[in-house]
Amino acid sequence: MNYHSIFYYRALEGQEGSFLLWMFWNACIGSFFLKDQNRINRIVLVCIVGVQVLLCSMLLGIYLGDYRLGSNPFVLLRHMIDAPIFSDPEYVSKITGKGMNPLLQNYWMLIHPPVLFFGFAATVVPWAYSLAALTTGDFQTWVKKSLRWSLITTAILGLGILMGSAWAYEALSFGGYWAWDPVENMSLVPWILLLAGVHTHFIVQNTRRGFHSLFTYYILSFLLVLYSTYLTRSGILGESSAHAFTQMGLEYQLVFFLASLAILSISIFFRKYKTIPQIKDEEKLLSREFWLFVAALVLLFSAGLIGFTTSIPVYNKIVNQLSTVLDFNAMKYLKNGPIDPIDHHNRFQLWIAVCICLTSSLALLIPYYTFLTTERIKTTYRIFIVTGIISMSIGGAILYYFPKYTFSNFVLMSSAIGMILMTLLYFTKTNIYGIKTFNNCFTYWLWGFIMGVLISGVYKQYITLSQNISLIENENAESKKHFMLQFGKPSKTESYELNYLAEKTEKPFTTYLISV
Template identity: 50%
Template sequence: MNYIGENLLPGQLGHFFVVLAFVSSLVATIAYFKATNAVDPADEKRWKKLARIAFGIDFLSVFTIFGILYYIISSHSFEYFYAWNHSNLSLNTQYLLSCIWEGQEGSFLLWTLWHAVLGGLLIFRGTKWESPVLTVISFMQVCLATMIMGIYIGDIHLGSNPFLLVREKFADAPVFSRADYLSLPQMQDGQGLNQLLQNYWMVIHPPVLFLGFASTIVPFAFAIAGLWKKDFSGWTRQALPWSLFSAGILGLGIMMGAAWAYESLTFGGYWAWDPVENASLVPWLVLVAGIHTQVIFNATGHSLRATNVFFILSFIFVLYSTFLTRSGVLGDSSVHAFTDEGMNIQLLLFLVIFLVPSFVLYFMRYKDIPHINKEEETSSREFWMFIGSLVLFLSAAVITWQTSFNPIYNKITGGTTAAPEDVEFSYNKIQIFVAIVLALLTAITQYLKYKKTTRESWLKKILVPTLVTAGITIAFFIFSGLDYDKKGIGFQAAIYLAFFASVYSVVANAAYIWAGLNGKLKSAGGSISHVGFGLSLVGILISSSNKQVLSYNTTGINLKFDERSKEKSLENLTLIKGVPTDMGKYWATFVNSDSTNKAGNISYYRVEMMKKDSSETFTLYPNLIRNTKGMEGFSNNPDARHYWNRDIFSYITYADDMDKREDTAQFKNYTVRVNDTIYYSNGFMVLNNVVPNPSNNKYHFKATDTALMADITVFSKEGTRFTAQPVFYVQGNEARYMLDTVYAQNIALAFSKVMENQQIELQVKESNRMVPFVALKVYEFPHINILWLGIIVMTIGFGLSVVYRSRQGRLKAVNKI
């Protein structure tokens, strides 16, 4: 059938270049393998030339595939399933790139794109390690190409094709029996981008994070190359700048994700030990452990075996995290894992095909790897650096176990083993001690010398930083302190100790830069990274321990949240439109809501905040996005007011316009006399009196008017009292009445008739649709900017180390020549 309106050329080109990328990367792998094993230099040169050409074709193919996929999405070619499933017409242009990495295929494409860039840079450098290292990277390109091929070999499904047509995806749907199916309403627009991804962080966070993931293959490939070629030590200096770059960029990517979570998710923070967060953190921890043992070996000859293990595992953990997040295993335990798309076996093979050969090769070469039998002196720098590396590795192992056990066990056995009731604390109670040990080690270790350090010289150097840290800590606890006391005295003491250790890390490393390195920042990358690490810990401890809920509910309007929600009614302040409401230090007023995007699925809520002393006013604009895909309902996008020393963080937990259904609640009639009681769902009300011609702050009738006011007291189950004063009056010989509403109880009352025997008729309606309102959650995060500053400083430290170590390597190479 000739389908009308389809543009098949981009998809055909895209699939051609996917196949070309697979073939060219396979040729590059074989050619680089031959070049590595070649004995004759002429053969090596010929194979390397072929390998470079093949890798260049793979490079161009990958970028072309990326460009074609972007064209399909940006041109709204909804005949393609990827464009239809991940984008729509109303999507802002800035989020078109996010559509690529929302899906599995696009994220694998992003990954392989970065490998192409890294491989190109290594080829440009042209060292003797090019052939064995590029063999590994080219083979990884082969594996990644299979993830986007989307072909069947017998009954085996190999990858998922990003250029699949909608009619191919849903081949059995009757609608595709029509040649003009693209003219149907359901094909005029796409499903849209997941609402949580419609944030500027999601435009920049995934590319940086995937560059971090991709770059872990470089130190891994160098380690494999050293084992393969039996040149066990020659690769370490060449690889050090690459491993530093990988750790720096992966750490930055992780924290960009934390910033996204802080701005887009509503768990009230930047880290929740979500399995996907953990899956990215673990490779970074192991990689940093490997960097430290790598530095130890370059300086002393110790820890080469450990360096090989750490670099192999850092890459293996990237593959393992890929399996966890893309196999559907974490579908029920993570807010942002991918779903199972039938590639579980392929993902598992992907992991095994690197894991098994790597460790087989490692154990084959184990006895030949240079190793100093003499143990390090306990007073040496290398001893404590190795202890720190071991702590990092053990921390990663514990996190992996905690993250993996329940989901994988349940997947294999079909069980329903539950996660701990307090998931965050199950991690915190262990990792707090990891933080203490690492912070202390980063503080004291740089004052030690390699080989051996005399006790007197070390104590002399460390004394001043220790005293300064003690003074800062004491002053902090006198004037501020940490308020977290929810998990007992033991955990509270650990937090206090962690704070001291974190400050110690900052002070001691800053002092070392000044005194030990004479302020030479070019060679101080390690110490600067440690300063950033210490600052990050300080920011985490203060902002998390002293986080306050500002929106405690004082109105008596208690919303009931879904049982699955973690929200607590008493921590959500209900704001009635136009009514200033007490919020501790502030008056909060819900002004209005407005939808500014074309699709009308985003509602912004304007909330005016004013300090009670009138010293400051500001406006918050949290919003709700109606979900167009995935789970039904709304996604909350927070808004924050940023200060140098704190953030006011807010989000909407409920709004009356989330439910657009018509208000069907009806008035019920009651005949009562003075002192009679009427019951409603949340309490009861008593008619106190009937007042003729009332004149008060609310009503202004004259003595000559004909009006009656029912004076009613409403008693809620929570023990609060409210006054209601509906009025019945006669105007122009026509009986009229005025409603009175108790918004806090969602009830409206009408005095509708005067009856016989001193009785009156009251009408009562219960409805939560009577007035515009929102439920607002507001936190105050004190000194959270210390955390973000720490991340920036740590990244700068890694960058300076990359430059310094690269220059060192070039100078050593020149000296050898």
């Protein structure tokens, strides 16, 4: 980092800077609970303050014996005389640094991290409300109060993830907007669990069922934010992720951060388990709560698959540590990650997305906890079948004009279109409910639209020269996706003619003018 960088970049640089950003949002969130000092809000505030204390400990930078507690972002250079830079006699000329990678000097750098960290910080509220409800035994008051925060947290965290995808597509040259990078995955998993929690929250609010599941989803979502913090900052993903920080000596402190809050949450949950309200009779098959519950379970399964694959480096590290202590051959127990992570995750998550679209669409057609007459059941089936036929027809037409799509892509596209159509139908039939119905429909419509956008990425094509002369012996298929354009010399591809016309440099960026 150099002195010419924008102050925002310098203030939030490195692990210490991101902890400062997290603390800032945590303090802002806590301020909302200072005014209304009822019993539940006081416990929520205590939880937020406790998390703030643990975050502050990450920035202390003091020594307890030989162990350094935290890393001080405000330490002066004269206190770091052992730093490698001082071994160079000409260190003064290099003291300002080289600055950030030009790819990171992008307007998304000003937007994406703050929004994403606000989403991370806000997960503390559903978690704290869950502990407050379990501690006080008040399982009614918190349901309405926490729903607003749960929706805000889910929306902001999802928006932050989408912004990161847009940034990757525009500037970071990842070959698309989602590469199933381990760090990307571990920001997605808490959001998926929050989404499952919100679906369960609607069940609890309308039927008083599913308290156990609701507490589980909200507690896990916050703990997985802490777990993702450990994965990202401990250096354990250094060989498998393009985003992970390097190791900086805070690994044991991060483990304590996660373990202390996990033990607290789990102990309170199981201690109060028998006091949690539970309706003994089963949900009706044709009821909205049943299908929302199924959708939440599918989301849980999705989060488990992603989290398991991403955690393989953690498993291997634990095995290596145990082999040292117990003296056994660790090689027999080590696991290898997928050779192609994108193909691995897409193969499973595609069908999970189909299940979510289908279950959510069906849930829109059926009311809560209501006995359906034979005629209503027939009408529901009729609407579902007609919508399915229309969506599959549209999906089939797309498949006909874009033959690169596979059968699984066709199924996902059809289910996404069906979800959009079902949402529009639901809104036109229930518009008397006003803004709440509109918000519900807009959310499902947006989910279907996102599924359509994701499936469109399958049709990505690489432009290759008609006569691509390989300059590398035994060149692989991946390297053939790249070729060199010579200044002023047109190059023909299968469908285009490319001409490199000019370039313009305004440090740190260089813009190339290419005619197509």
